[in-house]
Amino acid sequence: MTPIARWALGAALTLAQAGMVLADPPPLPPYQMRAPAPPGDRLAPGRDGKALFENHCGYCHLTFGMGTNLLVKQRLAVGASPASALLATI
């Protein structure tokens, strides 16, 4: 399953309304691994930005993270695409 597909499934489950709540829902998406922290001085420029983002922000801002879930609600409320809640994709 692609990250976006996993995210979409997670978001749908999180935001499920009355008619969508199932007695036996499908399984949630699997855990998404973060990148290891790039080595080196934390203050040095030029480190791998993607790895830094995943390692430091990925606790909450990868697929189905707490931050992603909260942003989905906020983005939907202003009429934006829920995909814009996944910070790594924007």
Added chain:
Amino acid sequence: MKLVLPPRLGPRAFDTALSAFAGVVGKDWVLSSDADRDAYADIYAPGPAEQWPASAAVAPASVKEVQAIVRLANEHKVPLWPVSRGKNLGYGTAAPRMAGSVVLDLGRMNRIIDIDPKLAYCVLEPGVSFFDLHEAIARENLPLWLSVPGNAWGSVLGNAFEHGIGYTPYGLHARNLCGFEVVLPDGDLVRTGMGAMTGNHAWHLHPLSYGPTFDLAFTQSSLGVVTRAGLWLQPAPAASLELVFDIPHEDDIGWVIDTIAPLKISGTIDQNVFIPSWLGKMVLKGQRRDFWDKPGAIPDWRVKELLAQYKLGYWQVALRLYGEDSVIRAKADIVRAAMARNLAAPPAEHWWHSGDERNAIDTTMGVPSAVPLQMSDWVGGRGAHMGFSPVVPATSEHVMGQLKRSRAIIAAHDVDFYASFTIGGRFATNINMLMFDRDQPEQIANMKSLFNALIGETAKAGYGEYRTHLGWMDTVMDTYDFNGHALRRLNERIKDALDPNGVLSPGKQGVWPAAWRDQAKEGRA
């Protein structure tokens, strides 16, 4: 956050101490700007974070640096507040009990020193998070599982030191600790248990010392800085089965406890069984204004409507069995039959087998997540939560008594009721989540009044909290009153003997060193 100096320390002496700390860790790791102090403030504070201000933080990277900082703290009379990663949300985060303390941030000490898949344990430094350990195990494809709390941002060791709980067979986290290395308040270094012998091979395997066993004396404690510890891990099971029972009515919790606790005590069920009330599901579906747009607690009639609309029981038991397939099937038959004595509806059942993926938020399978923190968004605004967490015997008599008592007090304060009982065996931990908007002073005042009432009435009935926020550490310690507060007096005698200058965690859990005992009245919520 503006600077609040440690008591009885002037600005020049404080600067001298920070310079001395910088001589050990480097100036980049002494953090003393207003923005730095904000980073160590209690982001869930019930009231202004300035009530529990750190003056600075210092972040050592090795045991030798910790020893040097502690010795300098004695020399300069600077109080330290050690934190592992400082994510103790709801209980004070990284903020110190005594205003002006310097946070000793151990987050840089984040080495996974060893993972042993054969004997199922690891050796960690305090800066290792649940995510870090989970991913290290996954990368090596080791057959080990963690036990995780609701918020896995935090430190594996720090959570165990604070007596945190999880929802697997290894859910009483402090019981998984085995063998510590500790910097004492004078800077001396000690290893507990078998580690007291140089080169001993069973340090993190045999949980007792030759002579008195001190390990747990360093948990919820101000007697030392733990710089490494062993932690037992759950061997990955061959299979697992989740049985999900929706329990329709509030009073059903009585028979649920009387059904599950004996199965847990006998070993048929080996996990910590988490039983949240309905609001635990609703907080993930939206904010309270999506379901009830008036101030005050959601009325019972509306709760009944919501339960029907969302097909929820008042409680949910999501019970999980672990092990070999055939053993699980036999145990499941016993559990189903026991529950069927009071509940006609069969459980929803979900099998997992070795090699299957584990989902992103399943705490009963040891997968770290921060998703449960979404509950703080329930009230909107700058949401936060506190937990009122008494421990009761795992029988219907005690659980129902606690439920009715806390329910009535929470209703009298017009606050939404969100409780859970976690059956740990002979006891159940009753966590009442109290959610509030930090920018609504009247909500905060109400929460403080509510929290004080809960502590007082619960203690009168014979039950105590296992853990609490900084602002109530003294209040809760006051409730442990046998023989003129003999436990506190014992703690103080040991504290004063080991830490005559009171440099480590003054006021932690209501234990004040003689050097700072005059500060005990400050910082109470």
